[in-house]
Amino acid sequence: MVQPSFSHPTKREDAGPSTSPTAALDAFLDNQHQSYYEELYKSEAVCLCILRSLPPVCRHIILHILWSHQPIRTVDVKLFLQMDLKTPLPELDEVVRPALNRKILHPMIHKKAKMQWPMNDTFKRGLRNALTGLGTSNSFGVPFERDTEEGIPTQEELVAYGEDTFEGILKYMVSSGLEIGFPVARPQEEVLQLLHASGLMTDPSDPTGQNPNINRLTITSKGFQFLLEDRQTQLWEILMYYLSAKEANSERSAVVLSMFFSLGCMQLGQDYSASASFPHAQAALNDLAQYGFIYRSSEDTDQFFPTHLATALCSGDATVTKSQDADEKRFLILETNYKIYAYTSNELEIAILNLFVDIRIRYPNLVVGKLDRKNVKAAMEKGISAHQIISYLSSHAHPQMYNSPPPLLHPTIVDQLHLWDRERNRLKAEDTVMFEFFSKELFDDTEAEARANAALQHSIPSQKLLFIEPHTKAAITEFVKERQARLRSGI
Structure with a gap:
């Protein structure tokens, strides 16, 4: 089995605001239930990647007690972190909040006069197997048994392929917003459908979004914001859009997400067996080739190579993502x-x-x-x-x-x-109902009534015109009729 790297993700120092590249992933995971995590943590690669994503304090606490059979006691955490023993429990709970959110630790319980956090057994077993290489899920990939070394792409060729494929999608998005476009390859139909469903592109002739023509898609404000993101953020956003589309079709997204984490633990330049590595996610693996995450010499081959876009998902290795x-x-x-x-x-x-x-x-x-x-x-x-x-x-x-x-x-x-x-925002279109009056007295009374009920949008006294909110039309009409009757009767 290919052994994974356990190094912590490389931190990037960008000029822009500090935003986590995995923000889209975090938002998705925050909305999942315990049962979803139980399925995810059956994969050793997932356990390792989730551990890497935690803050250093949480990571050290988990590794410190990983081989213990006892729950994590609050007093032990205080001693380990050199905290005051009188530190309030809510404050201590916040220290391990990231691990609680990822269902690695269960909520604090009181047992035998001590406060403690039980650890998720599935995660504990998976992380132990990841660190010792004893796992049997093949989540780190099964190398492909090849007969010849001919036609094997180099790491540089894989990087170029992944970069060209993904940038081709971005160039297509940009080209759609230009009056005079430039020559660019058109992404496959499935990619265009995802760009539309995610709101990155839209069909201007289809305001409802129900029947878009993918040949007329243009970039949206959300799409332009997507272009401004760093490459790692873009990759995770695309993957989360893809995952959401799977869930919308009632497909098992946990299997697909596990595959993303597995790809993030693989090695650039190593070839893997698709059928042995991902027996239940073949369709999703084929789809990822359209975005440049994997390279296949042909669609029917069992051999695939993860590109730098895939291998950097969990390692955060900026050295292979040249756009960063x-x-x-x-x-x-x-x-x-x-x-x-x-x-x-x-x-x-x-x-x-x-x-x-x-x-x-x-x-x-x-x-x-x-x-x-x-x-x-x-x-x-x-x-x-x-x-x-x-x-x-x-x-x-x-x-x-x-x-x-x-x-x-x-x-x-x-x-x-x-x-x-x-x-372009100086004029604002609003629905309205116009009332025209012949009597100055009736105009003044109706204006006062509309203003008192927050129904008045605009008035033109010189022309005795009132513009009111549409939902108040019936009430204002009734008032006008009653006031007219009183004026005629001289009351």
Whole structure:
């Protein structure tokens, strides 16, 4: 059996806000019940990956008592963490909250005059097997028995394949938002359906979203925000969208999620047997090839190679995800005259810039353009907000821009982007009911009544016109009739 790596995920230091790359996974797991975790923890790979995802304190506590047959006593945790023995129990509960949320520890109980947390037996057994290599679930993958070394892709080729396949999907999303697109391969139909179902792309001619034409999909505001995320976050979001689609079809998502964790524990460059590694998730494994997570020489072969996109899911190894290089992300210089200099040859980044920048000159590794009202407004009409553009410009700012006094982006440019964004929000369409009056007295009385009942939207006294909330039409009409009758009778 291929032995996994037990190293802790490498931490990245990005310029942007600190957001967990596994936020989508965490949100999904937070909504699962105990029975779901019991099925997950039958896989040793899942137990190892969940352990890696915990904060260091929780991880050390679990490893410290893993080989004990007794529950975790609160007094032992206090001593282990060198805490005051009088520390309140609720405060201690918060220390192990991540382990409680993942159902690794059961809620605190009182037993034999001591407070303690029982440990999940399924998780304990799975993690022990993962650390000792005694597991029988083949969750770390079963190597493929090949007869020849010919045609075996190198690690560099697997990285290139995974990157090109996934970036091809992102380029297609960007191209859909351009008036004049650029040549890009069209993803398979299943991928487009997932992009639509997840809200990353939409069919403008189908406002209900019930009968989309996948040939007319365009990027949404949510899709643009997706492009701004780092690669690790993008991968987990796509996988969680895929998992949600499986659940919507009443399929067993725990089996598929276990496969994701297993792929995250595999080794780049090693080939595995699909039938032996994932006997109950063959269809899902085939689907992952469409996103670049695995490589197969042909659809009917049992041999597959996980790419760097898959092997980095749980290890967090940024060295094999080249798009996460901090220097490559910081390539933009924005001047106060709205000119932009982008020191990059990355087609995807240039395509994203093309959404809201008027690109005027392009050299082999330099693009020169300008932020102008026409291009920015066109991007905003597609749902891209000023905040998202500002976020993109800030997170991709060249190190040279940090040498200038703060703020990073000149306030004039930031304010202008917000003003352009507000231009399309100056008019707001609302349903209304209009009342026209011939009597000034009746107009004044009705206006006062509508205002008193928070039903008035707008009034034009010179023309004796009132505009009221539609749901109050019956009540206002009744008031007008009664007031008219009184005025006619002279009351």
